[in-house]
Amino acid sequence: MKEASELYDVTIIGGGPAGLYAAFYSGMRDMRTKLIEAKEELGGRTLIYPEKMIWDVGGVPPIRCEQLTRQMIRQACTFDPTIVLGQQINKLERLEDGTMIVTAETGERHHTRTLILAVGYGVLKLAKLEIQGAERYEAANLYYTVTEVEGFRGKRLLISGGGDSAVDWANELEPVAGQVTVVHRRDRFGGHEKSVSRMKESSVDVRTPYAVTQLHGSGGRIEAVSIERVNPEGHLSGEAERLEIDAVIVNHGLRGDRGPISGWGLDMGEWNINADEKLATNLPGVFVAGDTANYPSKLHLIAGTFTDAALAVNSAKLYMEPDAPKTAYVSSHNSRFNEKNEALSVSEEEAHR
The missing domain is CATH 3.50.50.60 (FAD/NAD(P)-binding domain)
Known part of the structure; x- marks a missing residue:
């Protein structure tokens, strides 16, 4: 010793x-x-x-x-x-x-x-997206952290999450990206009230209560995602909507x-x-x-x-x-x-x- x-x-x-x-x-x-x-x-x-x-x-x-x-x-x-x-x-x-x-x-x-x-x-440790096969996109356009805002300029961006980080990044990237969509499985966001209000008053497409259920891509890149509405009991509706995107940021805490x-x-x-x-x-x-x-x-x-x-x-x-x-x-x-x-x-x- x-x-x-x-x-x-x-x-x-x-x-x-x-x-x-x-x-x-x-x-x-x-x-x-x-x-x-x-x-x-x-x-x-x-x-x-x-x-x-x-x-x-x-x-x-x-x-x-x-x-x-x-x-x-x-x-x-x-x-x-x-x-x-x-x-x-x-x-x-x-x-x-x-x-x-x-x-x-x-x-x-x-x-x-x-x-x-x-x-x-x-x-x-960052909470990962719990979708089978999601890890294969991490080298291309599935992100858990953002190190360079300019990399998202003009892109169709989907952010999954509803806490401070998800809301803050939606506000930060809204003027840069071509389109920002935020998907959160609850109606209520966990971010600061002022930040949430700013996000909802901007061009950000807020989808609640929804969850990302599937990633669609080829060549190691995500090209689209499927989202489903979440019912009050926390279960998925089974009716999927497909969104064409260029990048996904996951902020699940x-x-x-x-x-x-x-x-x-x-x-x-x-x-x-x-x-x-x-x-x-x-x-x-x-x-x-x-x-x-x-x-x-x-x-x-x-x-x-x-x-x-x-x-x-x-x-x-x-x-x-x-x-x-x-x-x-x-x-x-x-x-x-x-x-x-x-x-x-x-x-x-x-x-x-």
């Missing part, structure tokens, strides 16, 4: 928006910080939608997801946390002194006073697998880990943030994720030091930024010379 690493104040598991902001904010609290990400790159769920426009981060104008990801990573590195990539954490053990060791599937052991789980829904974390004894719901208003779980010294956190006032926005991260870090700090200030001093009055502010001032002066 490998020796445990040096002791950290907080170890953050997960390198998505919640984990990245927790790494930044823990630096504001002068905590020795380690961030561990299972993949070989940081960004979490934002890596899936690099071209998607993000509108709802406070004080940030509309920004592409890939750019926001870069900025979050840069911010996370402000106070030089230790970052570990490519390690999926499997095991948690508590020592007699109350500290914890988490062990990766590689055998690496990480020693920490507190733990913040920012694992989202676990290891994420993500399927997550938390793996061994599910066996740690955490109080878990169907999708999330239950926590109190301070983001504390039922395990002492273990906190949650982001999509993985479930509490009554949970806000499912990136802005809410940032708040989760700060609350979890504050709780971790107070767990170690009950007499510490309840929150970090704001950045405009935080001594941790003094040298950095001076460096920025010098850079600005030099730029204007």
